[in-house]
Amino acid sequence: MHKVARKNRKRIIITALASVAVLLLLASTYRLACGIGLKKAYSKNGITIYADGVGHKEEAKQMTETLRVQLSEVDSEYSPNISVYLCRTMAEFHIKAIAIGKPLALSRTGLKATFFRPCDWAKNSIEPRKTELLSRSLSSVLLHEALHHYEREKLGAVRFFIKMRTENWKIEGFCEYHSTSSSFPIDKGLRIFSGEDNYDFVTSNEIKPEYFYFVSRLRTDYLLNFKKVNENDYWSTKYDEDQLDDEIRQALKEKRYAFTVQ
């Protein structure tokens, strides 16, 4: 009996070790594949930027340094370890990021990688997906994405994963709250949120994800900025979303709370 149990235990350990080795191999192969066609434009203090060809070193340096400062303003003790891939075509973006839909950027936090769709990074801007939306600065989207890596590290992989599925508004709201531009026209968003404008604007223009980001940011701003909720409490409190939205609507209506984005 003992012999069988020991044999089984050995087999389980060997299988687990082999699985870890295979996963590590797949992850490193994937990381290598992400760099295909791109060159390392700049790398410092845990942030590496991959872009096409040469001549982007100065912009990459600027981007890296700005991001470092912005991240340290969120948490001075955070040491990032992120690779940023500025893809040259939408096809490259979809394949490398394994992206579904057409987001502006996408992070694979388990692989410490962030991917960007093609954009004009000399102008520091990304065109919006739809004309109804605002164009965003590349650096604010980069900060949003870098903060997903931060969230994963701060919350731990399991908690981060669970929150992505159960309280995704916090995961996105926290990144949007710290980023410096809005995905959605603010006045319009507030009118829809308050019921003064019709939600049909969102559905008919297929801009649901951006409106979701807007509301997520609004909730996070209300809690962290206006109510001065402690960040740990923000993550651990299970808010009733309808109740929270009603509370925000009331505060907006009574002009006790004003939502602004710098």
Ligand SMILES: [Zn+2]
């Ligand atoms: Zn995000």
